[in-house]
Amino acid sequence: MMSDTLRLADGAWRLRPFHLRRDLPIAIRWYDAELVEWLEGTTDAPYDERQIVRMYTWLASRGHSFAIERRMGRKDWFMVGDVTLCKDMLPIVIGDSRWRGMGIGTMVIERLVRLATELGWSKLVAHKVLARNRASWRMFEKAGFVRIATHVDTSGLEYYVMERDLGQGLATSIR
Helix, strand or coil: CCCCCEEECCCCEEEEECCHHHHHHHHCCCCCHHHHHHHHCCCCCCCCHHHHHHHHHHHHHHCEEEEEEEEECCCEEEEEEEEEECCCCCCEEECCHHHCCCCHHHHHHHHHHHHHHHCCCCEEEEEEEECCCHHHHHHHHHCCCEEEEEEECCCCCEEEEEEEECCCCCCCCCC
């Protein structure tokens, strides 16, 4: 897990390391049936607490998970989403619907591209971006990702594999 908080834009946004016990009560409210359908393409019931804990635990074991936060006032921060930086996937959710469609996702992905470059990674892959989720694939395109493949999963949903070449990068290590 990465221990550093990453600043975004004008200091009004940040990526803070995700803490399951602290952040779960907020995140659990996001995963209703509508969001699950948008993210996963299924009309299954909303995620329950057990599924959400399992998901975040798995993500933390694979990469660097962050809470996406907005400064509210002088000292208060409000969590609006989360993202995990992995070499082979880049799951992001703006869980609070009031903040969707404002370019926050693109800003977050661009910051993580910079971090991955600093870490010496050669590329990033978003491995399952639903074709019908235009906002998601457009966000990745705006951050320099290109579609490298189109597939159909076992339930018939079309999705894209998107990739961003990071060039040589700067070799550094995570603290």
